[in-house]
Amino acid sequence: xxxxxxxxxxxxxxxxxxxxxxxxxxxxxxxxxxxxxxxxxxxxxxxxxxxxxxxxxxxxxxxxxxxxxxxxxxxxxxxxxxxxxxxxxxxxxxxxxxxxxxxxxxxxxxxxxxxxxxxxxxxxxxxxxxxxxxxxxxxxxxxxxxxxxxxxxxxxxxxxxxxxxxxxxxxxxxxxxxxxxxxxxxxxxxxxxxxxxxxxxxxxxxxxxxxxxxxxxxxxxxxxxxx
Numbered sequence: 515x516x517x518x519x520x521x522x523x524x525x526x527x528x529x530x531x532x533x534x535x536x537x538x539x540x541x542x543x544x545x546x547x548x549x550x551x552x553x554x555x556x557x558x559x560x561x562x563x564x565x566x567x568x569x570x571x572x573x574x575x576x577x578x579x580x581x582x583x584x585x586x587x588x589x590x591x592x593x594x595x596x597x598x599x600x601x602x603x604x605x606x607x608x609x610x611x612x613x614x615x616x617x618x619x620x621x622x623x624x625x626x627x628x629x630x631x632x633x634x635x636x637x638x639x640x641x642x643x644x645x646x647x648x649x650x651x652x653x654x655x656x657x658x659x660x661x662x663x664x665x666x667x668x669x670x671x672x673x674x675x676x677x678x679x680x681x682x683x684x685x686x687x688x689x690x691x692x693x694x695x696x697x698x699x700x701x702x703x704x705x706x707x708x709x710x711x712x713x714x715x716x717x718x719x720x721x722x723x724x725x726x727x728x729x730x731x732x733x734x735x736x737x738x739x740x741x
Contacts (some may be wrong), residue, residue: 558688587615596625610635624648632657645653659684666690679709688715
């Protein structure tokens with residue numbers, strides 16, 4: 515018994531911007547899913563999906579211009595691109611293509627996207643960035659965010675505080691590093707605040723007096739650390 519294909523099968527590589535007779539723009543979507551039109555023809559061939567390759571039509575210059583106008587990413591001020599399920603390389607590359615166009619975004623959420631490196635991305639106006647639940651291992655892998663004020667990096671895999679001083683000359687006020695390995699580093703809060711003098715809140719806790727002064731070395735000599 516052969517199962518028939520689902521009605522949606524012929525639309526599996528269609529993006530919202532390819533659907534005719536609608537006037538929805540990219541900056542009007544609350545949480546759009548970023549998708550390219552589909553894998554390359556070569557990839558489709560190796561997948562054995564020649565029928566899809568034959569059905570796909572090449573977009574005309576007019577259609578391409580219309581698609582660019584519909585996406586309208588450049589005018590987004592607040593954007594949620596979380597939970598994208600970026601399984602294929604072409605999806606990741608398309609995702610980064612869109613990020614490079616976010617020249618005016620001020621608040622951006624990229625939660626749970628399995629991201630590892632956005633160091634080539636620059637977000638010149640971004641004041642609030644949430645990249646919780648990704649796979650960053652270093653501050654060096656974050657995008658360039660010169661105007662950042664609130665940065666959330668919870669549940670990544672940042673091992674050390676190396677590179678955190680790159681944010682020293684930004685207006686960063688609030689930083690969340692919960693559930694990262696670096697959180698267990700000795701004198702964690704003092705090291706963070708000494709690297710970021712402008713920081714007012716770490717992991718949801720305001721800056722405390724003991725976070726400002728260097729530790730009493732005599733006290734640490736008397737301590738016994740049990741792991």
